[in-house]
Amino acid sequence: xxRVFVFTNHxxxxxxxxxxxxxxxxxxxxxxxxxxxxxxxxxxDTDSQAHATLVTTGSKxxxxxxxxxxxxxxxxxxxxxxxxNCLVPSTWDADLHVLPASSMLExxxxxxxxxxxxxxxxxxPLNQITNRYAAIVIDTRPSFSLMTEMGLxxxxxxxVPVEPRYLETVGLxxxxxxxxxxxxxxxxxxxxxxxxxxxxxxxxxxxxKYLLDELKSHSVLxxxxxxxxxxxEAVSYxxxxxxxxxxxxxxxxxxxxxxxxxxKLVRTLAAGGAA
Amino acid sequence: xxxxxxxxxxxxxxxxxxxxxxxxxxxxxxxxxxxxxLLEMVRPDPIQPRRVLPEHLxxxxxxxxxxxxxxxxxxxxxxxxxxxxxxxxxSNVLEMLPNPDDDAADDSEVRLTAEEQLLRDLVNLAVTIxxxxxxxxLTVVDVSHGVVQQFRIETGERRYWASWLLRxxxxxxxxxxxxxxxxIPTENTSVFRQxxxxxxxxxxxxxxxxxxxxxxxxxxxGYEIPDGAVTNDFYRQALDLDLRGKxxxxxxxxxxxxxxxxxxxxxxxxxxxxxxxxxxLADRHNIxxxxxxxxxxxxxxxxxxxxxxxxxxxxxxxxxxxxxEDNGMDENDEETLDRLPAAATKVAxxxxxxxxxxxxxxxxxxxxxxxxxxxxxARLQALHRILTDALxxxxxx
Numbered sequence: 001x002x003r004v005f006v007f008t009n010h011x012x013x014x015x016x017x018x019x020x021x022x023x024x025x026x027x028x029x030x031x032x033x034x035x036x037x038x039x040x041x042x043x044x045d046t047d048s049q050a051h052a053t054l055v056t057t058g059s060k061x062x063x064x065x066x067x068x069x070x071x072x073x074x075x076x077x078x079x080x081x082x083x084x085n086c087l088v089p090s091t092w093d094a095d096l097h098v099l100p101a102s103s104m105l106e107x108x109x110x111x112x113x114x115x116x117x118x119x120x121x122x123x124x125p126l127n128q129i130t131n132r133y134a135a136i137v138i139d140t141r142p143s144f145s146l147m148t149e150m151g152l153x154x155x156x157x158x159x160v161p162v163e164p165r166y167l168e169t170v171g172l173x174x175x176x177x178x179x180x181x182x183x184x185x186x187x188x189x190x191x192x193x194x195x196x197x198x199x200x201x202x203x204x205x206x207x208x209k210y211l212l213d214e215l216k217s218h219s220v221l222x223x224x225x226x227x228x229x230x231x232x233e234a235v236s237y238x239x240x241x242x243x244x245x246x247x248x249x250x251x252x253x254x255x256x257x258x259x260x261x262x263x264k265l266v267r268t269l270a271a272g273g274a275a
Numbered sequence: 276x277x278x279x280x281x282x283x284x285x286x287x288x289x290x291x292x293x294x295x296x297x298x299x300x301x302x303x304x305x306x307x308x309x310x311x312x313l314l315e316m317v318r319p320d321p322i323q324p325r326r327v328l329p330e331h332l333x334x335x336x337x338x339x340x341x342x343x344x345x346x347x348x349x350x351x352x353x354x355x356x357x358x359x360x361x362x363x364x365x366s367n368v369l370e371m372l373p374n375p376d377d378d379a380a381d382d383s384e385v386r387l388t389a390e391e392q393l394l395r396d397l398v399n400l401a402v403t404i405x406x407x408x409x410x411x412x413l414t415v416v417d418v419s420h421g422v423v424q425q426f427r428i429e430t431g432e433r434r435y436w437a438s439w440l441l442r443x444x445x446x447x448x449x450x451x452x453x454x455x456x457x458x459i460p461t462e463n464t465s466v467f468r469q470x471x472x473x474x475x476x477x478x479x480x481x482x483x484x485x486x487x488x489x490x491x492x493x494x495x496x497g498y499e500i501p502d503g504a505v506t507n508d509f510y511r512q513a514l515d516l517d518l519r520g521k522x523x524x525x526x527x528x529x530x531x532x533x534x535x536x537x538x539x540x541x542x543x544x545x546x547x548x549x550x551x552x553x554x555x556l557a558d559r560h561n562i563x564x565x566x567x568x569x570x571x572x573x574x575x576x577x578x579x580x581x582x583x584x585x586x587x588x589x590x591x592x593x594x595x596x597x598x599x600e601d602n603g604m605d606e607n608d609e610e611t612l613d614r615l616p617a618a619a620t621k622v623a624x625x626x627x628x629x630x631x632x633x634x635x636x637x638x639x640x641x642x643x644x645x646x647x648x649x650x651x652x653a654r655l656q657a658l659h660r661i662l663t664d665a666l667x668x669x670x671x672x
Contacts, residue, residue, distance in 0.1 A: 128452065259290040
């Protein structure tokens with residue numbers, strides 16, 4: 001079964017898009033490096049801000065005919081084919097395919113609200129093409145909207161990026177609770193919280209260190225810790241250049257941290273176990 | 276595919292060494308795998324010798340001028356016209372099937388047209404798939420390129436069309452638009468494999484076998500096989516080729532063609548001399564090679580007419596032979612002269628060079644060729660006899 005990783009947190013600015021894009025590209029590179037016959041990864045951007053789309057394709061001029069919006073609005077029988085037609089290759093790597101977001105996704109939520117089966121409008125067509133990919137990565141918007149719910153329903157593994165700050169870590173349990181609610185409420189037994197990703201970690205700030213230690217020692221959240229990404233200006237510059245952190249600054253601490261996370265995920269892909 | 280850059284490589288080396296050491300995951304392709312694929316991702320092979328759709332629909336579909344649904348609609352409309360002309364109109368394709376509740380409806384006497392029979396077979400297959408599921412997966416080759424994900428059918432084109440028919444033309448379809456397929460790694464595909472798959476199944480027409488033979492010959496002779504649909508002229512290029520040209524492949528070719536003999540192979544290949552219309556008719560009506568081999572001796576403009584007669588009157592091979600020989604008797608001498616054996620033409624040429632020859636040189640040359648004076652003597656005697664007969668023919672004229 002192809003693993004579908006969704007990066008989600010209702011708090012903005014925690015590094016969801018950065019983590020989703022770099023992880024997706026890292027998986028492609030590492031699978032190819034390991035000699036995988038199919039290293040293709042699909043990145044789905046469900047955030048109407050389209051930041052993941054912009055940095056991986058160099059454009060965010062996608063609209064009614066060539067984006068996730070098109071898939072959500074398509075006739076149910078043709079949705080999978082529409083999805084295939086909307087895919088674009090990433091400028092980062094030809095094996096990284098992107099289903100772009102568009103600003104019209106804001107309107108899509110309103111249009112889909114109340115429509116029967118609306119939360120499955122992404123999961124259903126995606127299910128028909130998942131076996132074409134080694135992994136699928138979904139970037140979500142910073143809210144628990146219908147769009148995020150669609151991403152969670154389509155996913156097998158939820159990864160929660162979080163900054164090591166007090167209010168963010170306090171809200172972490174509610175994120176985990178919300179994901180569990182989607183799993184039980186929408187009968188998605190395959191969905192689970194597979195990892196917590198601490199981002200923007202500054203070891204010189206005592207509070208960060210303290211909260212990280214707290215997280216590690218937490219009985220539920222501690223075992224879920226997937227990795228710690230240090231705060232790094234190279235990440236912002238990489239975005240500005242529309243490059244992955246691995247290509248922009250391969251020796252930067254954030255690059256190494258993301259590569260460790262990618263290696264963990266790739267190992268789970270090979271083993272078929274939990275992240 | 277060429278990588279865009281390599282700055283990540285060093286990082287990958289260090290991380291994979293640390294993280295994946297000891298338990299290096301195996302990602303290599305394990306060979307054949309069965310996947311459920313979206314129908315839209317699967318396409319028939321345009322070069323496949325076994326064609327399902329009538330020729331004009333086949334070409335329009337493979338040229339991208341028709342979607343699968345439009346191609347099927349074209350077939351249904353074609354059959355509707357043909358069926359209406361024969362007094363058995365239908366509006367729903369399910370009406371093509373015999374009604375099990377109607378005792379009077381014994382259609383064993385009804386002769387369906389080739390298109391009617393094709394559609395009826397497809398509907399039957401579609402209903403079987405609907406009721407029992409698709410038991411045999413298609414065999415497909417992954418020909419995806421970039422974000423365009425596509426699979427080319429190696430075997431199972433009829434099941435493919437039946438699935439489309441089921442999806443778009445038969446009520447109460449409850450499937451999800453997917454079709455089970457055995458995906459063959461691209462490196463494992465070959466024209467020999469496809470030929471073996473085709474010939475192993477019954478029902479491949481003589482014309483399809485001829486196309487298959489031509490495809491094998493063209494491949495081993497290094498001809499480039501196009502990606503799109505090809506006309507019969509593409510296959511006819513094989514008429515200039517033979518198995519002797521590539522002896523190292525002879526066994527593989529004959530084995531791929533179902534273990535047939537060289538003679539059979541040669542007879543099949545010669546069917547490509549038939550005119551386009553005759554080829555299409557013979558393919559659609561599954562006419563045997565034994566009947567068609569006599570037709571190719573006629574001028575191309577008579578081919579389609581004779582094939583029509585074979586179909587309409589259900590002629591036997593013997594009757595076709597007699598019919599074609601009768602036609603041959605009507606031919607004038609000029610046409611007979613055009614079809615002289617190559618050896619006779621060579622002897623005729625020799626008569627022009629007789630002044631430059633000496634009897635001793637001829638005798639020595641034949642001894643050198645045969646390696647034995649007695650055999651050389653016998654050869655000259657035989658030549659003498661045939662030249663004497665030729666003189667008699669000339670005297671009679």
